[in-house]
Amino acid sequence: MELTDLRKMRGKQIAVTNGLILTLLTIYFVMISVLDVTFSVLFLILGISILIQAILGFLKSDSTKSFIPIFEQVANYEKQKMGREWNKQRRMGFIWNLILSGLMFMQYYFSRGSTDHVFQIDFTFMFVITLIALGLINISLFLHIRKVDRSTSELDMKGYTWKSSLVAVVVGVVLAVASIAFIMFYILSNL
Template identity: 50%
Template sequence: MDPKTLKSMRIKQVMITNGLLIALLTIVLTLFTMLRVTMVQMFVALAIIVLVQSLVRLLKGESTQSLIPIFEQVAIYEKQKMGREWRKQHRMGFISDFILSGVFLMEAYWSRGSTDVVMEMDSRFMLLMILFIIILMNIGLYIHIRKVDHSTSQADFKGYTLKTSLIGLMGGLAVGVVMIVGIVFYVLNLA
């Protein structure tokens, strides 16, 4: 793929990904606020959404088809460029979604006696959390795009899925700790 077309494709990918993420977060936060969703309801809803996404990935197999044309174009490009490692990454995505769905169901079970409403937090705090999520997503996307676009052969991707999965797991744990500490400080400052 020529550099100009590649750059255009990646810019569209990042813009649409960010637009979809912002729209989804806005819709979810609005619904959670209007409907006064409890913690249990939120975790069950998230579990169902992620499980459906996991099943769709499973049923799609190695197909690059997407409802959004730019995502299909990116998938075709990356599948051709990454080869076998793309298939591993695709499989790991399905497995990760399935595990995440289970984690959300466990959280729902552990929160089953709670009647706490999710969206009773300060709007400034929620805005900071949303910005944090968007920044993290963009950093991960940037690193992936850079790796794929600057690689010259499929051999450059040997072990890429395992490395990115381990980095994602460690990063997720670190982010979780930072978020928990942030929430604790936020709650203590309210008291």
């Protein structure tokens, strides 16, 4: 693939990914502000959504088909470039979706009798969370793009899936601790 075509494809990929994330977050914020949703229902909906994604991913197996053309183009390119590691990475992503779905169902189970409603929207807090989420997703996407595009053979990608999963777990734990500390500080400072 020519360098200019590659840059165009990656630019579109980043733009569409960010657009989808912002659209989904906007829909989410509008829904929780308009609808009277309890935490248990929210966890159930999230669990079902993530489970459906995982099942569809497993059923698609190694297919690169997507209803968003740029994602199909990227999948074809990365499949060719990464070889077997592409299948491993996708399978690992689907496994993480299953785990996350299970956690959502567990949260639903533990909060099913609660009548606590989803928090009132604090736009400053939501704006900060959205910026952090977008930042993390874009950094992760940039690092992935850089690794794939700079590889010259499938051997360059050997072990990429387990290394990136390990880094993701470590970063996730650090961010979870930092998020809890930030949320506690934010709540206590607003009392």
